[in-house]
Every structure is written in structure tokens, then in C-alpha cells.
Amino acid sequence: VSLTVAVTNQKGGVAKTTSVASLGAALVELGRRVLLVDLDPQACLTFSLGIDPEDLDVSVHQVLLGQKSAADVIMSTDDGPDLLPATIELAGAEAALLTRTGREHVLRTALEDVSEEYDWILLDCPPSLGVLTVNALSAADEVMIPLQCETLSHRGVGQLLDTVHDVRRFTNRGLSVMGVLPTLFDGRTKHARTVLEAISETYELPVLEPPIPKTIKFAEAPAVGRSILSTARSHRGAGAYRQLAANLLEARS
């Protein structure tokens, strides 16, 4: 039975996309069947996996609007996971869904048709708490919050948890918070550790391990269209996501 994880944080540039791509690849290395869903109109996940969104005729946009089934749009990737890709058309989804009853449920409904075929479904959210993120939260079993442990990330956590709370009340009772994943982690100073402890205590959130270290190797991976597990396989950044995947599998068993 599949586990669906919304990878969510409305703050920009905290490695949501990088975490979905890398964790997805790591779970495939460990033999799991994985689907990644790109919910960002900027389609960074799609691009990072070697697919040019401008070459696509259909994307998750048509699936959300009920014009295509997920199975018709899902594609395979060189890294191993399957991908439900995004294109810039998704920018119109918010307006398109605005007046539709049950607009928060369209992703959940679409994924029900394919969830049997996967062990893990990871949802890459855009940097906002709009209809796309609410759809992800309404479709998910758990929320993973990538967190760059700097002062400005502290503020967003409360707002995100308020949204999770609303989703639990109104559209998805079963949603739980898996925890925060410390990303872009700079272990050289106390600043990151201090911010991480403050957030985890203030909001009583589990902290996933290990923290993902800040390393330039990550910036190079999207240029090749592969995750860091392929571009810098023996590097500590790849190792951290492999260890995270192993930890998540162990926690689930």
C-alpha cells in the first residue's frame, strides 16, 4: 500500500525540489516503486529530471482539471522514479479551479487510480500555500517540511502548520506531519543548530535525520538532468539522502 508524502514549505529555495528528486532516487535504489508529482508551474522538478517542460503537450494540469487520467500523463525518468510532470500551464490551475466545488480534492482523486502501483508518492509543492499546496496536503498521508535553518525560515513554519491544521479539519483527517528535514545545512556555525532546536521545540515537531549538508554538488545536478545520486554518487550530499531514505523505510516497517 502506498505512502503519499507532501514535501511542503511556502518559503522559497529551501530544497523542496532537490529533496523530492534525491529522496525519490534513493528510494528506487532501495528497490521501491516511486512516483514523483511536480506541482510547481515553474516545473523545476520536471526539468531537474532531464525533461524539458516546453516539450510536453500534457502535464499534471490536465490531470487536475479531469481532462486526462494520471496514467496517461505519467512518464518514466532516467533516475528511476516515475514522474507526473508540470508545465507553465499549471500557473492557470488556481484560477481554473477557483470556482469548482471540491477543488482541494482533485489531486487525491487523480492519484487514487495509480496509487496501487507505487510504494511511495512524493508531491513537490510550489513556494506558496495556495490551491496546489492545499491539494497536495489533501492528497497526502504525511507532510515533510524541508527547512533551511536560518532565521527567515522560522516564521513560515507556524503559517504552514495552521494550513495543515485546516486541511485536517476540513479535507483530510488522516494527514500527519512526518517532521522537518534540515536542508542546506551549514554545520560549521551554531546558527543552524540553534534555529533548528528553536523550531523543533516551539512547534513540537520531529526532526528527520540526517540533515542534508550544504554542498555545491547539488547545484550541478539539474544541469545534467539527473539527481545527485547519479552526478556525485559517492559525495556526502548523496549519502545523506540515501541515509534519509533508509531511515524512512525503517520507520515505516
Add this chain to the structure above:
Amino acid sequence: VSLTVAVTNQKGGVAKTTSVASLGAALVELGRRVLLVDLDPQACLTFSLGIDPEDLDVSVHQVLLGQKSAADVIMSTDDGPDLLPATIELAGAEAALLTRTGREHVLRTALEDVSEEYDWILLDCPPSLGVLTVNALSAADEVMIPLQCETLSHRGVGQLLDTVHDVRRFTNRGLSVMGVLPTLFDGRTKHARTVLEAISETYELPVLEPPIPKTIKFAEAPAVGRSILSTARSHRGAGAYRQLAANLLEARS
């Protein structure tokens, strides 16, 4: 006569907010009268300048909806610039403005009342190309594009320039692109330089100088509620924004 600059990039976490706060403070140090406008519902600029958005009863949200004048909401900051602050209410602006004729012009109209009092007005945009960013582009004389010179930033530039193009055609003929500002710049490897050259050639964009170096000092500033020009005044990060301010003033004279 004032110059209004939209600091825009739909990619998250590329130092839009940090650039607005730091450049604003640097222009004040050089004797200019400066207004900063926070257009992000996450209100990171407001928070970075030492103001808790949750303490505010009114914000730019009421100004955009025509319920308050900008002059009624503008406040002063310890760093020197004035601030038109944001609160989470702004998240509702998109929906609130959706059906309003001329919704792209509400910010421009609001700023006309106060522009006489300032030499520079800097607009901090959220990580999206929605109605708030379009308002900023429609109100601005120039666009500054903070750019983290990594592969994933390359993709967004084309989309952003398409939006600028549309705004020039439909709502603001006078809009021009000031250029890209390299931020979070890691000069130790060739990667950043390579990406920067590729972007500047592909899109024929001016590159503002100097690049802003990646340094942990920036992460600490928001905790104090002051810009880096106050928290690490003699550090090279502060120096870079001071040099940028001087270069912009020289270019204008």
C-alpha cells in the same frame, strides 16, 4: 523625482528580500529618501526590518484594496527606509482583486500619492508571477532581477521576461529591465560564473555589479531585525550592497 524598482524573480530564495532591505539601507546611508514595499504575504521584508507582522492592524493589503491610503500605512524603520508593510492577509489579495477591472494598476495608483516624498521606491515581490508581482511590474520604472547563479535559476528568467514583455504591452509601456543582480554568489567555483555568462548572453541582459557574495552573515541579520549594513557593517556582504548602491546612483546621474 522618484525611481521605482520592482525586485522580482519567481524562483524562491534568491535574495529578493535581502536585496531590498540591504540596498534600501545603503541608499539611505548615501542620503537618499527610500520607501520599501513588502508585497509578499509571508512578510519576510517586514519581519527582517524588526516589525512583527502579527502586530499590524493594517498593511499594504488594505492599500491595494483602496481601503487605506499608502500614507496612512507607511511606517519608519530603524534601518532608515520607510516601509509599506505586509501581513498574511495579503494572501487573500489575489482572490480579492481577481474580478476587479484594472486590478494590475492598484499599486501604481496607491504609490502615486507618495512618490514625491521619495528618491527610490523598492518593491519586494513574492516568488510567483501572480497578481502581486504583476502589480509591482505595472507600478515600476525598472525591474531588478536577483539571480542565484545556479542551473535552476536559468529556467525562470525566460518566463519572467515574458511577463515583463506582457506588462510592457498591456499595462506599463515605460517598464525597462535594469539588469540581473548576481546574489548568493559563490566565486570559488566556475559554476556561478558560467551560469551568469550563459544567462546574460541568452537574454541579453545587463549584469549589475558587484555580485553579492554568499556569506553566513546575511542569515543572522533578520534575527536582529536590522539589515546587514547594521549587523555586520564592515563585512564584505555589506560592502557589496554599498558598492551596488553607489553604482546605481552613478548610473542614474
